[in-house]
Amino acid sequence: MSKEFYSSSEFEASSGLDLDAQIELLAEKFCSARRIAFLTGAGISTDSGIPDFRSSTGIYQTTSEELFSIDYFLANPGDFYRVFAVFYRGIVDAKPNSGHLAIAELERRCGKAVDVVTQNIDALHSVAGSTNVAEIHGTIRTASCLSCEKKYAQDYFDSDMRSGRVPHCACGGVLKPDVTFFGEQLPEQAFVQARRAMWDARLLVVAGTSLQVYPAAGLPRECDAGAPFVVINKTPTPLDSQASLVFHAPIGEVLPKAVSLISPKS
Template sequence: MTKIYDFDEGVLPEEEREKGLALLATCFKAARKIAFLTGAGVSTESGIPDFRSSTGIYNTTSEEIFSIDHFNRDPERFYSFFASFYRGIIEARPNAGHLAIAELERRCGKSVEVVTQNIDGLHGLAGSTKVHEIHGTLRSASCLTCERRYDESRFSADMLAGRVPKCDCGGVLKPDVVFYGEELPAAAFIASQRAMWETELLVVAGTSLQVYPAAGLPRECDAGVPFIVVNKTETPLDRQASLVFRGAIGDVLPRAVSQVPSVVTDDNDVR
């Protein structure tokens, strides 16, 4: 039976929670390569709504609006709907969970790869350098006519105003996120599989991995690779995990990462 460290107030004595955090820190120290697989739960802690949860935006909006057919048919309608959602994302900042993952990479001097289902770019903004965005990113957009790619400085103002952003060629720009009816970006997915093959520790954070093909990624890890779940609610993965933390990612991860000795010796190390 997997031990579950519940971080809800009053469920476990503080000593028990500390024990779990020390075990997680030991896993971080032992692994030469670490991979994170993150989902909406990491972003919701930055105030970004979850697409799929019961309180997510699909409750109020049709999934249809995020289909590629709809986008191609009526980009004006898509962008007029999308403006407020986009504003919520670009105003969001990395939270303690994003920062802890970036800090782990910085201080442990090891390979820390982040495979994420999130499209907000917050892992990169937090400072993680190896991020594989399997559902794409809102930080760039590409022309449907000539495929030219632009970064957000080009289209941000249009998107915020609910206008259709256009390419120099006059074509419509589409955010580089995976819409319903589109394939996942092959390069990011292949890089994610490779990260799973190579890792010595997998931390699944903020997702119950019910959406394929991302849900199949943990099975790409070698047998015997420790597998840790950090999520606010129970997940179907809990029983296979080595350790389960039921709590906010921004609560659990920083406390474990702070126990990993820093190998950074330059003047930038302020800790």
């Protein structure tokens, strides 16, 4: 099997295999790739109890997207934080699941660089132990002052956000969670890191995202044309037809098994 390039005929051949055989193929790809990148979305965190914002049971079914627009936040921080408290508690109290842990374990077992680019704001990849994480929609674990831009860690604002109070900077300014609101630019540094991860990847695994939201959905196109990619998502994605392996199966079923097949690097 070629390490560097997988044709669509390989996909057609592998798609006829049963799940365990496809998981073995994935483990082989992990071993042979010089550098691995993951692009993850809400689907990897649903097993941690964090709802997908856009799915049929997601947050946007019961809450207007306007709540997460920067204009609404700036005009109504008090109203925002009263509603936000329930989301905040649900996200910061969540624990990494077997999918997050498998990616962190892969990095330890392979002893090679594993870049994680995530659309999620829950920081669960870092909590699980992944070391190269680009959070392209920001993180709920820090917040910054709208007046002086000072950044605060979670301990500082945790009790205010939990109870729906507006957190304030030492300077008196209002703190805003460091997540990307509608109407805001993505964090530049994280996006540069994400593109670099795509360029460097010799294997890309797209997990738990149906790649509907740009610019994140465009990131796989930054990869080298010869780098194979794998899709693990409950529902079909626009990339499925070009992927060398496609799993429409739970991440928690595929990734831990694939990683367990890799011998730990001594």
